[in-house]
Amino acid sequence: MNFSFSHRRISGVLAVVPANERSFVDEMSNFNFPPARSLKLKQVMGYDKHRIVEGPVCASDLGCFALEYAFGHGFVGRNQIDALLVVTQSPDYFMPPTSSVIQGRLGLKQDLFCMDINQGCAGFLIGLLEAFLLLGQDSVSKVALLNVDVLSRKVSPRDRNSYPLIGDAASLTLVERSEDPTPIHANLKMDGAAREALMIPAGGFRLPSTPETAVLEDDGENNLRAKDHLRMDGSAIFNFVQVEVPPLVEDLLRTAGASAGDVDYFLFHQPNRFMLQKLAERMQVPYEKMPSNVVEHYGNSSGVTIPLVIAHNLRERLLRDSVRACLAGFGVGLTWSSMLLRLGPLEFCELIEFP
């Protein structure tokens, strides 16, 4: 499915990571693997440090922190936001929506469109698409897109396949109208038939959490996790990304009449360094044009990784300059999406810590 927009822009990006930093080496003893084997994997995948919340911190806590920071620093006025989109897989409650929780906690105006979107690693793209669509309404001038997840609370600390790479984080992306007629192209595909490759089996209405769903089980590869925990078929997800993402991006560039050489940066979701380097090789894109350093610093925070890769690598440049960027997100659903747009100059671009 293809989309195109014009007169839209991202005006600012604020990324928030928890101050609590853990290291893979310190956590290795939790895993049922010989240290030497884990250290080899660390080198290949780029595991090093990750940021996770301490205690019962929820999505709305990180979201409110981001918005309060933005209000306090004059990035946007409290009453200037016309829509609040919250993209999360770790809502505070089944009901009400986390966007309503945030609206209420911050005392935002009632004349506000609040919506939660249950999406993960493609969630930044999905959120941007929704924001661009909302900006087609005269009553909507500024959209606050909050991507936030605290999925470390749903990953087994005894699961070496997932725990070392998980990261908690939030991002606030301000999206608004622009005078710039430059087209923004995007595309999107979904495959719900493969939904079980990445899921949390228990805790919803299909399989409510019980003492039985909390029991740790060996997955056959020495990882211990319960049905209440996130589980990922690493091999299936890896193959899905390698097979599906390059042609999606090729189609995007073809539609836009552009080539890979016209793109300054490929700012992709950050599952791990190995997967991104393999994507770069397949797409014949130099590694330096496709940053892959988010997992080693912060972990994989689902829909927040693209704002994080922007804030970590490009914040100085984007405050004074613009780049032609190709974004791509891929993961739960399964969902994969890409977008070609001009990014910057931004009015704000920061990376801050949640205490």
Add this chain to the structure above:
Amino acid sequence: MKTVLEILSGIRLEFDFTASDSFIRDGMLDSYDVMTLVAELEQSYGVTIAGVDIVPENFCNLAAIQNLLSKSAAKP
């Protein structure tokens, strides 16, 4: 240059890789071991293994890995 067998043994010391024709089925390599193996093969043999070729069937035994190395070496 390390042999494929030496690389495999370096990743999973506890297994005899000459005694199996299905490393994945026999639980000798998991999906993350495969990624470690790919990185070490690329380093030792100076090849680039395409992401789409990183599927279990290309790592199920020594012959399959040798075939993959030949295929990867032949690519420009």
